[in-house]
Amino acid sequence: xxxxxxxxxxxxxxxxxxxxxxxxxxxxxxxxxxxxxxxxxxxxxxxxxxxxxxxxxxxxxxxxxxxxxxxxxxxxxxxxxxxxxxxxxxxxxxxxxxxxxxxxxxxxxxxxxxxxxxxxxxxxxxxxxxxxxxxxxxxxxxxxxxxxxxxxxxxxxxxxxxxxxxxxxxxxxxxxxxxxxxxxxxxxxxxxxxxxxxxxxxxxxxxxxxxxxxxxxxxxxxxxxxxxxxxxxxxxxxxxxxxxxxxxxxxxxxxxxxxxxxxxxxxxxxxxxxxxxxxxxxxxxxxxxxxxxxxxxxxxxxxxxxxxxxxxxxxxxxxxxxxxxxxxxxxxxxxxxxxxxxxxxxxxxxxxxxxxxxxxxxxxxxxxxxxxxxxxxxxxxxxxxxxxxxxxxxxxxxxxxxxxxxxxxxxxxxxxxxxxxx
Amino acid sequence: xxxxxxxxxxxxxxxxxxxxxxxxxxxxxxxxxxxxxxxxxxxxxxxxxxxxxxxxxxxxxxxxxxxxxxxxxxxxxxxxxxxxxxxxxxxxxxxxxxxxxxxxxxxxxxxxxxxxxxxxxxxxxxxxxxxxxxxxxxxxxxxxxxxxxxxxxxxxxxxxxxxxxxxxxxxxxxxxxxxxxxxxxxxxxxxxxxxxxxxxxxxxxxxxxxxxxxxxxxxxxxxxxxxxxxxxxxxxxxxxxxxxxxxxxxxxxxxxxxxxxxxxxxxxxxxxxxxxxxxxxxxxxxxxxxxxxxxxxxxxxxxxxxxxxxxxxxxxxxxxxxxxxxxxxxx
Ligand SMILES: Cc1cc2nc3c(=O)[nH]c(=O)nc-3n(C[C@H](O)[C@H](O)[C@H](O)COP(=O)(O)O)c2cc1C
Numbered sequence: 001x002x003x004x005x006x007x008x009x010x011x012x013x014x015x016x017x018x019x020x021x022x023x024x025x026x027x028x029x030x031x032x033x034x035x036x037x038x039x040x041x042x043x044x045x046x047x048x049x050x051x052x053x054x055x056x057x058x059x060x061x062x063x064x065x066x067x068x069x070x071x072x073x074x075x076x077x078x079x080x081x082x083x084x085x086x087x088x089x090x091x092x093x094x095x096x097x098x099x100x101x102x103x104x105x106x107x108x109x110x111x112x113x114x115x116x117x118x119x120x121x122x123x124x125x126x127x128x129x130x131x132x133x134x135x136x137x138x139x140x141x142x143x144x145x146x147x148x149x150x151x152x153x154x155x156x157x158x159x160x161x162x163x164x165x166x167x168x169x170x171x172x173x174x175x176x177x178x179x180x181x182x183x184x185x186x187x188x189x190x191x192x193x194x195x196x197x198x199x200x201x202x203x204x205x206x207x208x209x210x211x212x213x214x215x216x217x218x219x220x221x222x223x224x225x226x227x228x229x230x231x232x233x234x235x236x237x238x239x240x241x242x243x244x245x246x247x248x249x250x251x252x253x254x255x256x257x258x259x260x261x262x263x264x265x266x267x268x269x270x271x272x273x274x275x276x277x278x279x280x281x282x283x284x285x286x287x288x289x290x291x292x293x294x295x296x297x298x299x300x301x302x303x304x305x306x307x308x309x310x311x312x313x314x315x316x317x318x319x320x321x322x323x324x325x326x327x328x329x330x331x332x333x334x335x336x337x338x339x340x341x342x343x344x345x346x347x348x349x350x351x352x353x354x355x356x357x358x359x360x361x362x363x364x365x366x367x368x369x370x371x372x373x374x375x376x377x378x379x380x381x382x383x384x385x386x387x388x389x390x391x392x393x394x395x396x397x398x399x400x401x402x403x404x405x406x407x408x409x410x411x412x413x414x415x416x417x418x419x420x421x422x
Numbered sequence: 423x424x425x426x427x428x429x430x431x432x433x434x435x436x437x438x439x440x441x442x443x444x445x446x447x448x449x450x451x452x453x454x455x456x457x458x459x460x461x462x463x464x465x466x467x468x469x470x471x472x473x474x475x476x477x478x479x480x481x482x483x484x485x486x487x488x489x490x491x492x493x494x495x496x497x498x499x500x501x502x503x504x505x506x507x508x509x510x511x512x513x514x515x516x517x518x519x520x521x522x523x524x525x526x527x528x529x530x531x532x533x534x535x536x537x538x539x540x541x542x543x544x545x546x547x548x549x550x551x552x553x554x555x556x557x558x559x560x561x562x563x564x565x566x567x568x569x570x571x572x573x574x575x576x577x578x579x580x581x582x583x584x585x586x587x588x589x590x591x592x593x594x595x596x597x598x599x600x601x602x603x604x605x606x607x608x609x610x611x612x613x614x615x616x617x618x619x620x621x622x623x624x625x626x627x628x629x630x631x632x633x634x635x636x637x638x639x640x641x642x643x644x645x646x647x648x649x650x651x652x653x654x655x656x657x658x659x660x661x662x663x664x665x666x667x668x669x670x671x672x673x674x675x676x677x678x679x680x681x682x683x684x685x686x687x688x689x690x691x692x693x694x695x696x697x698x699x700x701x702x703x704x705x706x707x708x709x710x711x712x713x714x715x716x717x718x719x720x721x722x723x724x725x726x727x728x729x730x731x732x733x734x735x736x737x738x739x740x741x742x743x744x745x746x747x748x749x750x751x752x753x
Pocket of ligand 1: 125203
């Protein structure tokens with residue numbers, strides 16, 4: 001039997017993937033938007049709905065970033081409400097291990113698991129720096145190097161609490177010293193599903209030791225296959241089997257009546273995603289300098305990026321460029337060779353629309369990724385709130401079902417069960 | 423003048439169906455709001471999540487979970503309650519609680535418990551931070567201006583820059599301003615500090631009779647809404663109710679009798695100047711008797727009229743919430 005594909009629906013986020021300038025784009029905060037996407041995902045028999053989180057509004061050059069969608073709901077509260085309008089769909093929320101405490105969060109996740117009948121999932125993230133800390137009691141208390149120490153101890157503590165079945169606990173580790181009685185009996189999943197979304201060696205190791213799935217950003221076939229091998233190879237060290245950890249990259253797609261039509265639509269969306277102002281801003285994220293004086297329709301800067309990872313121009317978003325100088329030189333060479341303006345280049349290099357074509361072609365590509373071990377499924381990131389997944393559910397899901405690689409009915413009662421996890 | 427009626431739910435069920443059934447009963451009876459009890463030390467679900475779970479399945483009833491300020495992050499409290507307000511389209515509230523229990527402190531592992539003065543000083547700061555964060559987005563912050571490529575006007579978002587003895591919070595909120603602007607904040611006022619320190623809209627008080635109710639109302643600021651807490655055992659015959667009450671003791675007055683007798687009590691207390699009652703059902707069956715028998719009886723007597731207001735603030739007669747930062751910007 002071929003591998004079965006995991007599908008998840010990412011609520012459009014606060015970055016330039018989400019196109020707000022389109023007349024069809026809806027509210028990022030009205031509950032109706034969340035309800036529409038969740039119901040659509042459930043109609044398509046998706047595994048889960050996914051929410052990202054950021055504990056401070058993003059800033060660039062010391063100013064609140066204003067070019068992308070800004071603002072989103074509290075993760076757990078909106079997931080609890082979505083449990084009321086769906087029956088089978090998993091409800092996955094991103095929650096930061098640095099700025100929560102185990103008793104409170106484990107209690108909330110177990111509550112969500114109970115109130116949703118076994119559909120809760122936690123995407124564990126850590127904070128890249130002290131920027132978020134200014135909104136919290138302890139400030140930027142945690143060294144960057146210790147982010148995964150805390151995250152690992154946090155997950156262990158949460159599982160210890162869940163395992164008490166409403167009984168006594170005493171947890172002592174480098175980060176935590178807590179004791180008492182956990183006020184929640186065993187929830188339907190026992191352990192809500194754990195996802196992880198860090199990419200460093202520490203992040204991968206944490207995933208190999210503790211998590212059920214990884215939300216990855218590796219979406220080019222060869223790169224994704226290498227990532228897949230890398231993390232699955234780490235599992236044996238923890239006595240885990242290769243299929244006990246699912247790899248699910250975030251990807252986007254564009255459908256058309258023909259492949260050419262889809263390409264044309266994709267180009268149009270890319271231009272919507274990269275306004276002239278956004279082009280400069282994205283360039284600044286690599287250059288790490290104020291480039292506001294540059295013309296988005298003109299050539300790339302001749303000055304080099306500033307390499308100072310302790311003082312980056314963008315705050316509230318994970319670092320994306322391991323080697324700024326190298327990437328800048330690649331971009332300049334490419335712009336020169338193809339005679340691209342700043343905006344044209346940014347449109348080319350920052351996109352992640354890897355699945356473009358007719359529904360049939362997209363279904364084939366997705367399936368190829370899964371069958372060739374580039375991943376175990378996808379978190380689909382659409383560009384329109386909240387209707388962006390409608391066409392995928394109507395046109396691609398039936399083709400995956402025909403190929404026998406995606407469920408036609410939910411098989412299990414819990415998210416864990418539907419994901420094929422023990 | 424019609425009184426407003428709330429019910430205090432203190433169930434510990436982890437079954438969504440139990441909460442949905444209670445909330446729907448209250449909603450259909452057009453009860454004004456529900457409070458959801460909570461504390462870290464109890465066995466029971468998180469109250470904010472329970473309130474959110476029932477929000478899409480109800481249309482009228484206000485949803486007021488208890489959340490503790492001791493040990494928690496004011497930032498998380500603010501965003502969770504703002505989200506409850508978005509999810510319920512303007513029906514959210516918050517009953518503030520502090521925790522003096524050393525055993526609860528050990529669950530969270532943060533620090534030894536404080537005395538009541540300090541607990542309420544911290545709670546007061548937490549309420550201030552929560553309120554500032556709700557205002558940190560002006561209602562008109564989202565502009566979607568295609569010409570300049572801007573989704574928001576960042577001048578309409580505000581750092582709250584709160585710095586106090588217990589924490590500092592920078593802001594702005596990550597959640598756009600809730601539909602009510604300021605969801606309703608309530609507190610039970612057993613400790614004098616709760617009255618003196620907390621900037622709340624609604625007080626839950628526990629008078630023994632109409633005279634003590636009147637005295638309490640006179641002592642509190644006139645703009646605040648005062649709800650008398652009353653524990654109730656309701657049956658078609660008084661003897662059954664009294665038998666069920668048995669030796670129940672409570673911080674609030676305990677009533678046992680028929681719906682008609684309770685309506686008499688309500689009529690008797692009305693002149694005290696209270697805004698209404700928060701009834702604490704002695705058992706789940708009493709909730710049903712309240713919604714099925716008591717509320718219709720009160721309506722017949724003109725003591726209760728379902729409100730047509732869509733937000734909880736409006737329903738309680740609270741003024742529209744003025745945004746402190748918008749006002750400051752205008753001044
Ligand atoms: C695909 C992906 C999605 C992420 N989503 C979030 C998010 O929603 N919120 C957040 O605070 N961090 C998010 N992160 C950041 C990571 O959790 C982590 O903090 C960051 O990658 C730094 O860890 P690392 O050094 O292991 O990469 C995401 C990372 C990846 C790769």
